[in-house]
Amino acid sequence: MHDDPRQSLKANEERYIYAVLHAHQVSAIMDSEPGTGAMVSRSNDGQMIVPALRVRGCVPIRGSSRRQGQDKGxxxxxxxMIDHVVGGKPAYLAVDGPRGPRGRVHKGIAMLARQADAAVITIAPVPSRRWILTRAWDRLQIPKPLAKIDAYFGPPLRIKPEESLEDFCMRIQSDLAQLEAEHDPQEYAAATAK
Structure with a gap:
């Protein structure tokens, strides 16, 4: 863990949400604290990640954005997720999922932060050994067995009362890009070259 702000947030009884890229979600799960809520798509792909969440003590919360006018929950x-965070537990969101584009933060994280009055912690987890699904839209990373995961944290971000959801998303997006560029430069270069 590098620059982990969670202890100071807990000491101040502040709520927080993790913001990770969809490509990093598997590594983030491996390093999550018990009781962390995680929004998971109702798709078959989402169903595959639910057992890993439960093994790590996370709480899967199923649903994703509308598609072609169909409510996906x-x-x-x-x-x-708001209720979960207001209840005193952290949550995490793959902020550019479920369909991308990679690195573009969608407004769900900003809505959650504002409505739950929670800080956003950006994270770039970097496994020492991993498989990278290079044909996936996000270059999904899967840690190999016994890999060490270094988690790099950005400073807590708080949405300002007058700040638009879009502007807050841009700050989160900038922090995530900076973390990945600094701590996983080869993968950042490969992912942004697409």
Missing amino acids: GRAALQA
Whole structure:
């Protein structure tokens, strides 16, 4: 763990949410604290990650954004995430998922931060050994067995009262890009070259 702000947030009884890239979600799960809520798509892909979440003591909250006018449970899942965070437990979101584009932060994290009155902690987990699914839209990373995961944290970000959701998303996006560029430069270069 590098520059981990969680202890000071806990000492000040502040709520917090983790912001990770979709490509890093598996590594983030491996390093999450018990009771962390995680929004997971209702798709078959989402179903595959639920057992790993439960093994790590995370709470899967199912739902994703609308597609072609069809409700995928996103609004109910967002409310469940808000309730989870307000109840004193952290949550994490793959902020550019479920469909990308890679690195572009969607407004769900900003809505959650504002409505739950929570700080956002950006994280770039970097496994010592990993498989990278180079044909996936996000270059999904899967840590290899016994890999060490270094988690690099950005400073807590708080949405300002007058700040738009879009502007807050841009700050989160900038922090995530900076963390990945600094601590995983080869993968950052490969991912942004697409």
